[in-house]
Amino acid sequence: MKILITGGCGFVGSNLAIFLKNKLNNAKISSLDNLYRKGSEINLKRLKKNKIKNYKIDIKNQKQILRLKKFDIIIDCCAEAAIEISRKNPDRVIHTNLIGTYNILKKVLKDKSKIIFLSSSRVYSIKRLRELIRKQKILSKIKIRKSISEKFSTNSPKSIYGLTKKASEDLIREFSYIFKIKYIINRFGVISGPWQFGKQDQGFVSLWIARHIYKKDLSYIGYGGLGNQIRDIIHIDDVCEIILKQINSISKKFNQTFNIGGGLKNRVSLKQLTIISQNLTGNKFKISKKPKTSDYDIPYYVTDNTKLKKTFNWSPHKSIHIITRDIYLWILKNKKILKKYF
Numbered sequence: 001m002k003i004l005i006t007g008g009c010g011f012v013g014s015n016l017a018i019f020l021k022n023k024l025n026n027a028k029i030s031s032l033d034n035l036y037r038k039g040s041e042i043n044l045k046r047l048k049k050n051k052i053k054n055y056k057i058d059i060k061n062q063k064q065i066l067r068l069k070k071f072d073i074i075i076d077c078c079a080e081a082a083i084e085i086s087r088k089n090p091d092r093v094i095h096t097n098l099i100g101t102y103n104i105l106k107k108v109l110k111d112k113s114k115i116i117f118l119s120s121s122r123v124y125s126i127k128r129l130r131e132l133i134r135k136q137k138i139l140s141k142i143k144i145r146k147s148i149s150e151k152f153s154t155n156s157p158k159s160i161y162g163l164t165k166k167a168s169e170d171l172i173r174e175f176s177y178i179f180k181i182k183y184i185i186n187r188f189g190v191i192s193g194p195w196q197f198g199k200q201d202q203g204f205v206s207l208w209i210a211r212h213i214y215k216k217d218l219s220y221i222g223y224g225g226l227g228n229q230i231r232d233i234i235h236i237d238d239v240c241e242i243i244l245k246q247i248n249s250i251s252k253k254f255n256q257t258f259n260i261g262g263g264l265k266n267r268v269s270l271k272q273l274t275i276i277s278q279n280l281t282g283n284k285f286k287i288s289k290k291p292k293t294s295d296y297d298i299p300y301y302v303t304d305n306t307k308l309k310k311t312f313n314w315s316p317h318k319s320i321h322i323i324t325r326d327i328y329l330w331i332l333k334n335k336k337i338l339k340k341y342f
């Protein structure tokens, strides 16, 4: 089996490529990545060490993609994944995420192969997500055990990033309808773990722990600057495990869309993450407050994994404590090299 992972030098792509290389004895794993993301050059070295080839191609370049050899499955992990770029550089988000998916679909069609697409919880309506907690005046008092299923509203604005993910999903479904392409779409919540070069708007768990290790500034942004916003977190190892299951069963279980995330047991507020980071590192410092947040921000997101569990008889199993410990140990082990990335 020949597998191409786009965005293979990114956080998800590189971990997945190495995981699949170790688990699938007869598979040949390749990567496509133009090394745009800061840190991807480090992940490229990890791929090389594991004898995984990277094609340094811009995903916008359809001609070059169509010239590549034939693959059996493409796992599309390439994106401009930072939501705030939606405002600063919408061209980049649309070209990379939407045109990129279109180019990959053309290749899937040419090869008569299958596609596993990494979508996002950001396909859901910002307004509706905010309404979930609107009645609660103080976020810290929220005891809601609400989780979001695939049926949640995708109408109304969701950021240009979210739009490109939803539009890519629809494009995949159109290709499937007319050209009979087999697909799986995974709408992931927050994924975390080693080799993520986290930023405030993408990869905040690794950013939080790293800044505690290096004693660098952090801010609670929005919702009064109290750090009460909540997300559920899934370990990258769990993500790799479920994608392997999907690869092994895609001939039977296909053309479906799943929400995948840490779920209720893995939900954490920023304030709680600060305490975890302090306990791990022994470092404590004042976190500044920025009460106003971005129009794209949401106070709460937790995944409902029911459909995933029913279909694959599988749920994520690595806890917040394992996730944060693994990130902490990764940074400690590579403390000098990683400093400039956080």
Ligand SMILES: NC(=O)c1ccc[n+]([C@@H]2O[C@H](COP(=O)([O-])OP(=O)(O)OC[C@H]3O[C@@H](n4cnc5c(N)ncnc54)[C@H](O)[C@@H]3O)[C@@H](O)[C@H]2O)c1
Pocket (backbone or CB within 6 Å): 006, 007, 008, 009, 010, 011, 012, 013, 032, 033, 034, 035, 036, 037, 040, 057, 058, 059, 060, 076, 077, 078, 079, 080, 081, 096, 118, 119, 120, 121, 187, 188, 189, 190, 191, 192, 203
């Ligand atoms: N990390 C998360 O929490 C999360 C959550 C939900 C969905 N996702 C989705 O999962 C996928 C992987 O995310 P990630 O966290 O690994 O992101 P990442 O930024 O670490 O990886 C993306 C990779 O794509 C490459 N890339 C960017 N533009 C490119 C272009 N024009 N041509 C070729 N390569 C290009 C980058 O160099 C990078 O290595 C993305 O589609 C993202 O939207 C991630």
